[in-house]
Amino acid sequence: MTGRRIVPALVAAAVLATPSAHADSQYKLLVLAIPNKYHYEYIPVARDSLERLAKLHAFEFTYTNKTEAFDGDLAQYAAVVFLNTPGEELNAAQRAHFEAYMRGGGNAVVVHRAAITPPNGWVWYEKLVGRSFKIHPFLQTAAVDVVDRGFPATFGIPPRWIWSDEWYETTNPYNVAIHPVLNVDESSYDPTRIWPGQVATGMGRDHPVSWYHRHEQGRVFVTLLGHNVEMYRDPQYLAHLMGGIWWAATGKGQR
Template identity: 40%
Template structure:
């Protein structure tokens, strides 16, 4: 039987390499088995970031990528892919990737600024009517490295999850960059239509154990499904 769609999992790092990446790759492979979609994983940009290989995938997942990971030719091919209707999924430190590339920064929507130590905090559902959001209660506990972001770089971001800053200590000093939180609306996951393609991001996924959490995995699948197919979901 034919697969529903195929995704590229790309986890190249030019900076910090998260120990959770192998767990993330394995989790996405299992999601593919569960939901009948193909998964191809690589950290070799030269192998896949071109006009021949990218069209084989309906979505590209940047799984905890960091730093500068694409050359100019690869960037141009990735832009063409998105503009031709491709899907993008950013997981966790995808927000700390290609921070000198304005187009990518707009595609992702917001970029990493700082984070405090890992803490348990309360997540709040901002939008239920999106794939993968239906298993979350309105408020629930989650343990994460809570990213603080810079300003929105796109006016079309639709927020799915926020973290309640009253439930953890958001203060930090990250290499001279001080974080004090983002206030009542501290986004953690969002999506947007972008230049003909689709972009979904979740800041969750720092800890290896997160990839054993069925709620998170359903959330991640929902983002992959939407990015790959463009199909929505109504929980109400």
């Protein structure tokens, strides 16, 4: 899952990082979406969906596949969204700049592939995510249970939600405390169904697939959901994502 296949047309579209324009925007996001071997088709679709959400909810965003955005003024952004793009893409200076942003009260949203980073490659980022990726079985349909009905990322989805995704297994090597938002019910799919030569065992009753916590001086929302391009057209998934973005950017909406 670490290889990269650059698709020229998608890259060209992604480079056009013109911020969405709103006269009375509430806040501004930086969205980093870099194509890779398994995640590239989502890029223009996610951008279109974010454009609609931005118009509906009166916010702005800069959508880019260029890490040079992290060389600039991050303080202008209420939150940075790593959209299927892990922090390992940043160079050393950009990593330091992002760390300073979070220490200064910046916020982050981590989506699906962005939660996967090489062990010990950037421990600070692993702690920001809150969990470390272990493995995942084949994409399967499963039942997802809402753990925290008072968190905005659950407001647009049912208490027990049918969803199909890669059910990432994670570990907690740095003992980071998180607040689970969604758990996947492992009895509703086969955690061991995986490629030959690999082994997945599941995580048992405690298998969070979305959570939030604090890191440095900022808010962090993580969702491990979002593998396929069609998910970025799905109203319930977009409601889940929008709720997490809203909370990360503003700190509001939580009961």
